[in-house]
Amino acid sequence: MCIEYYLSMWCNNLSKSILTGFLILILLPSCLVPDEEIVQEEIIVKVLPPEEFIIPTDFDFEGTIATWSGFSPAAASITFDDGTYDQYAAAFPILEEIGIKGTFYLAAKLIDEGMWNDNGTMRQMMNWSNAAEIAAAGHEIGSHSMNHMDLTASGVDLEQELKGSRDFLEKNLSGVKVETFCWPHWRENTESLSAASKYYLSGRSGNGLISYYYKRKGGIPSNPPSDMYKVNALGILISQEEEQWKAVIDDVLEKGSWFVSSYHGVDNGTLSDSQMGWNALNDKVFRKTVLYPVEKGFWVDTFAHISKYIYQRDAAVLSIRNRKYFIEMSLDDQMDDKIYDQKISLSLKKPENWPTVIVLDNMGREIPFKTDGTLLFIDILPDSSVIEIKPY
């Protein structure tokens, strides 16, 4: 079995069957000798592949780390502010149905209290078990502070609002790691930004007016964002026309950047006013807005996942080594792998004389990849393994 295996590693499809038959004939008597000698023969077959598979001397070892996962042209995060009940009852099922993961920013104390006096409007919040269900489905739970205060106001206990809310959410949602933050009232300042950087990987800012999104809040996030603790988001509101929010998303796509949307209420026609968040969007409109980036080929993922991808991508070093009969490759970002756990997409040029290849980790396990015939597309966890790419 092993003989056939190694043969298939080094033979192209055309010559495989002929060679296999030939070598099985030659090696047949080896079945009668002790195991040790069989192993030796297998090694000889393995290290001496046909000359035709030697990597050409002028081969260009080209490798590229993808800007966004899967070489998507842009990224998008769907985020929710506050944690009102409609986000669980109306928005969450739509995301599940489409198959995308969102980020739910919860105001920790308000979730615990169940009702929120939002400037005179009483709103029902989702409860802890609703939030746990959302998290268990793979969506992100982030912090929207403890009490939903303006964190730029004097006298605010930043430690309590930032660290306290994170700890409180994690205490009430077993197994959930709260990693990113969203600014209440879309307000942050130097002091609060610096405090947030101690407890979170990144933070989401934004505005509900398209003109403010562009002119006051920094516009479309650069890549990487100039400040990972105030990544600009567009609040999608009832007042916006379809062409308006589509134009912003198209603009992000053209720049190959990161579209972050911010939602409050979502109305599915069965909820009472007090169960819905501010500025509740009709659920059909909501669906359209979240589907649009999907249809345009964006990589849609949580705010935490995309933040980590950016950090890892920008820290990663790709090394490619010529081993004559195979290519050795490693990707290292030197970051804490317990936190920075995103697979990074990369492409690698394949020698033309290799009709098909196999990609293996250092334990000999196959790593899946895609190819267009010239390039191999592989997703790997940085710092995890030296990868071998061989003809197969």
Ligand SMILES: [Zn+2]
């Ligand atoms: Zn809010």
